[in-house]
Amino acid sequence: MIQRFKELYDYRDFFFQFVYQQLYQRYSGSVLGFLWTLINPLLVYASFSIIFSMINHWDLKDYGIYFFSGYMFWNFFANSCLHGAESVVGNPGYVTRLYVPRMVFPFASIAVNLVDLGAGMLVLFGLMAFLRTPFTPALLALPCFILIATIFAGGAALLCAACNVFLRDFRHLLSAVLFLWFFFSPVLWKLDGMPSQARGYLDNNPVLPFLTLFHDPIWRGHAPAASVILASCGLALVTLAAGVLVFTRKEKDFYYYL
16 A cells, blocks of 8 residues: 555656646636635535524524534535546546556545635635634644545545446446435534434444534534544544555456446
8 A cells, every 4th residue: 555655656746737637627718717616615605504594493603604614524525426436437548548546536536626625614714704703723623634534535535436437327326325425414404403313323424523523623613522533533544445455456457447
């Protein structure tokens, strides 16, 4: 595994150029360009926060920060999986005609989504300032928590990329699973409000520790518990190891399916 990451480092120039190309193609010909990366989170915040706070009679200010802090992670994770699934099959020319480490492509999708996450965080901090939500010292740990979430998303993207090469229906199945998974995760609703009978199932949600890494410092204003940090680190490392193992064992067969 160390050798694989060393090889990725050797191709870092190609990686950064490829990421730049993906970002350039996304906004090429757009009047507002990168501003859409800031506008979209604002539209999501306004629509979901207003609708669900009214339906559940929750305080708009409190619920808005709760929702948006969790949504930032979920959007990053879900898009990393979806874009990761398309990262290899979407670049057959690079994969079959010249040699570059195949892991470049799923990790490039992670880098592109990290840009979106960073833009979303800027919007979130702007909203916090506007709503006079306190900025606590716990926010200083957010870069570490984002790194943990990135490792987790990276492993998931590698798994999705490998699966989608051999089963093209996987991308559609993944979209359906992520859609249902979103509603079974405490993003739109609060875990504290769930009946005790359901908590046993909901507590086993793999993304719950990562959502807590974002909810606690941003919404609650304090650092997550040590058990939550350890659980998220463990899940992230296991997912990354599984992703690297599956991807590297199957990549020699990619050529026959592209």
